[in-house]
Amino acid sequence: MGITPRAKGIMQVYEMNRGDLNLVSEVEKPNGIKCGTFGASSLDERHLATGDYVGKLNIWDLETDAAVYGVQGHSSIINCIDGFGGMDIGYGAPELVTGGRDGCVRVWDPRVPEPVLSLEPGEGQPARDCWAVAFGNSYNDQERCVAAGYDNGDVKLFDLRANQLRYETNVRNGVTCIDFDRRDIEMNKMVVTTLESKFRLYDMRTQHSEHGFTCLAEKAHKSTVWLCRHLPQNRDLFMTGGGNGGFNVYKYHYPAARTKPAKDEAPVGVVGTVELLNSRVISTQPIVAFDWSPD
Template sequence: MDTNDAPQLIEHIRHSVPFTPNDTKWIPVSARFVAMGIYPKATGAISVYELKHGDLKTVAELEKPNGIKCSSFGASSLHERHLATGDYAGIMSVWDLELPDVPIYAAQAHTSIINAIDGCGGQNIGYGAPEIVTGGRDGCIRVWDIRVSSPVVTLAPSDSKHVRDCWTVCFGNAFNDQERCVVGGFDNGDLKLYDLRTNTLRWETNCQNGVVSAQFDRKNIEMNKLVVTTLESKFRMYDLRTQHPEKGFPCLMEKAHKSTIWQGRFLPQNREIFMTGGGNGGFNVYKYNYPSSRAIKDADGQLMGICGSVQLLNARVISTQPIVSLDWSPDREGLCVLSSLDQTVRVYIVSKTQKY
């Protein structure tokens, strides 16, 4: 790794919080971000911060009945900017951060903790209706339209006695009003791709280790790449453009952080650059390089995808505790917010991303 001309990882702000920060998200079209988590007394924390003249200003500090595990702005318009959250009691709520005392929508989404949440159809990203997907410890994945009280799609395990914990969910393939896919990752390493248009399981594989995080490089295009992070210090990059009838999608596997990789997030302004956050308290910035040809024909004449390669641009260890969430700013290229289990949120600037 040559760091002479690499993107620089510059700490802009470090701020301690009185709760365990499970998630952080930038508020779209603003210089604000939200940090969410759980207080020592098991109540929920939602704190809003604003960047102002190089300092961090606390805008609001809210306490909720249950700890907050995950969040998304993906299903809300840029005008409303409503925050969807999943909590430790299995309740999915949607909040107006201007009037945050009572949620504008709430539903008992799962029987226990909601591990992951994602949104699609808002923020001028993706086609179709605004929807929220949740994944929980009960092994279910549910898709919600907040205009109705019950889930529009429920994907539940057929064997209720042997339920696998769903650790991550994400939307993708929303390139027109009909198409939309959901990926679910489970604690036994299962990775499943569901087609919401046909209501079928389109593809599944096993990653050999529990799937902690998954994200498409873009939600509003034909599915192109999927980064999947797992336990045992591995991440996988799937090329989703060509599906072989027997071998499925091609996969590139890399090791990083020497511990669990908690997050993998693509840069919104450049889908070839992505960042991973690890259990060693470090984060790595990578660039994906496409192969000269993305598909070849096998001996039977079937098209088979080819993976490219990843290049480590820079890395930095910033904490002794795992980095459990990271989020790129949708408005300022290279600006990101990270939270770690040492009860600290950090704002970093990743420079020179436009050069790649």
């Protein structure tokens, strides 16, 4: 999915046939498509949720090419989207989260036209582009959180059950992607990728009242790190995609102890190490999208 030279949206469906990619369907839409996810769709329906360049959130039935849901989600381009709860994984109702150029992060229930939660810039504050959103911590029917990353390096973690900001920090460069190692368990690890060839890995099990979550920073790709995706079958393996057209595969190694006492005797998290397993440049263009198969 994406945008054509005529500024129209386009969606293509391919199938694998004995090692070859065959185009099954190609559909044009009125507006360029910026982002999409199957995360809130069941395995039977396979409805694709998309955010476009004019701020519209749509859910498409790929079999009939009909929009089964459509709202004006943001006042301008929807930069990022994530979905959870629809693929028989984890707990809670199916929900979508979107982040836009207007600085807003909105959580949507596909059954109602209004957002169930809207996180907006404070009055008088400048609106920073939200570039990345991700669901996590959905380990029962009540708990769920949303992580959001912004163009100025802000990273914010919102607790949806408590309806409050749980944690915020700044990583000094624009945030391009956020990925939890698994979203259907208590928060364990979270990777934040940024401009200027860096990613940060946070240990999310222990939050200190002053120091927050412990993290490590790594340089990668010698260019923007555009994405991170954890392997569904092994949450300690993850892939990053870079502006150099390359992929890096990393393995996370846990520390001997995951907490230690801080000066105030409260536990503070201990982060492990990452090992680069493989690196390969496969394109002359940046790698901006990638996903693993859960099969």
